[in-house]
């Protein structure tokens with residue numbers, strides 16, 4: 001491991017993570033890994049330039065500019081309804097599936113405009129996967145859940161069993177499910193289901209994984225497992241996570257973007273990006289008053 | 301909680317004034333209402349039981365293999381040896397064909413409306429409204445359409461295929477509506493998961509949504525077909541009324557069906573015909589009950605799994 005502060009998740013430990021529980025208000029991460037681009041990886045994977053997102057006539061998000069670095073965990077935080085999920089979905093064109101949703105401005109992936117006419121959204125989603133708030137395994141076996149992505153995307157897989165095993169291992173789920181791969185995924189616990197969803201996403205070898213409040217439906221133990229997993233995955237993947245849990249953002253992310261909803265002259269509410277910086281800076285010395293108020297719990 | 305709020309008028313605050321719990325009263329309104337509900341249920345159920353009992357008792361003498369081994373007759377002298385075989389085979393032909401026509405079309409339409417159509421477009425909404433309306437059109441109207449358009453203009457005549465097409469049109473709205481409901485019951489999260497892995501719309505529909513919707517769809521399909529099975533009105537116009545003494549052997553055969561055969565038998569004055577009709581009614585009811593039980597069984601067996 002390149003980073004001494006990162007603890008390797010112990011995949012054999014099925015009961016609980018050995019990581020101590022966070023202090024009640026862990027605004028300053030004691031073991032802060034988050035010095036900007038920690039591993040000399042400052043290549044930009046995604047870039048948003050003046051992004052405005054609409055649902056029909058309603059503008060949900062206004063004027064967002066940010067860049068997302070390679071192999072970093074970027075957290076989007078802010079009060080509910082400020083457009084975090086909306087921004088996240090714009091990164092892999094999941095907004096296309098919502099009738100009336102429209103993205104204006106530029107979202108680029110390695111310099112390529114994601115919304116250019118000739119871009120195939122299917123291809124975008126293969127490279128930029130997504131994990132949802134509520135675990136949503138297919139009502140099929142564990143094995144088929146993972147094999148589904150490679151199958152539908154036409155990946156040439158010489159040995160599917162091996163691929164399934166690798167994905168399960170990578171998602172720290174193998175030891176718990178290796179004997180019941182042919183059983184229904186719906187029999188798993190919530191935390192296991194969510195790790196299965198991560199394994200399923202990994203199976204198509206995306207470069208970026210978007211996570212929309214992946215732990216909000218889970219108990220603390222399952223949450224800490226997913227957080228461990230995120231550290232581990234950030235070595236190979238770029239992760240963007242929406243979370244309403246500030247401690248979680250402080251614990252896991254390298255950079256944090258703080259969003260909030262602002263009321264404009266016409267009295268309409270729009271989500272805006274207020275501050276975006278290293279997680280350390282956001283949580284110890286935010287430049288904006290609103291950020292400080294939010295992270296200290298005085299508003300939101 | 302503000303500190304200045306008035307103290308709650310809690311009984312606990314002053315135990316001496318706490319009313320006792322043992323004040324059980326009879327509430328005549330409650331009892332009456334419940335009785336009224338039970339009475340209504342009883343009336344509905346009693347009618348059904350009486351109907352079945354009546355048919356069974358009346359047709360008892362004719363509930364034997366003759367019913368499906370013998371052909372119908374129009375002559376009172378031969379009715380003791382007659383059955384309704386051609387009506388049974390005719391029904392099987394017509395319903396089989398109806399299923400083959402209306403299920404693929406109905407399910408495909410439902411998939412289009414649920415998975416592909418943009419509901420914000422006026423033409424899709426118009427389509428939807430019309431399907432709802434079609435479901436309420438009296439079946440005799442479909443018979444008139446079938447007679448004029450399919451039997452005469454297209455020239456398919458009074459045949460099995462004409463009957464199947466008309467019955468398909470009749471139950472198509474039901475199939476579409478039931479299939480749409482089944483599709484809608486598949487959670488959005490399943491579709492999202494599939495799309496997020498890079499699946500196309502077709503792959504998502506075919507591999508995730510449809511399999512999950514099959515139980516609901518089959519329930520709807522069975523109920524729609526059992527409606528077609530009992531339908532007589534449109535077929536009266538479509539040439540099913542004559543006594544047919546042979547089984548259909550092609551799409552262009554003449555035919556009769558059980559409801560029509562029953563209608564024909566009932567018309568005759570002699571008691572022997574009435575008995576045979578009652579036996580045929582029992583047969584039809586058994587088939588309908590079997591189909592509906594199958595629908596319930598499927599529904600229970602594949603209860604929602606998420």
Ligand SMILES: Nc1ncnc2c1ncn2[C@@H]1O[C@H](COP(=O)(O)OP(=O)(O)O)[C@@H](O)[C@H]1O
Nearest residue numbers: 055060079080081082083084085086087098271
């Ligand atoms: N599918 C949708 N259709 C219309 N409005 C939506 C939709 N999804 C979200 N919104 C609106 O966009 C705004 C931002 O929502 P969202 O991105 O879900 O916020 P967050 O994830 O930060 O809680 C909210 O005002 C919400 O009502």
Ligand SMILES: [Mg+2]
Nearest residue numbers: 084085086242
């Ligand atoms: Mg959200």
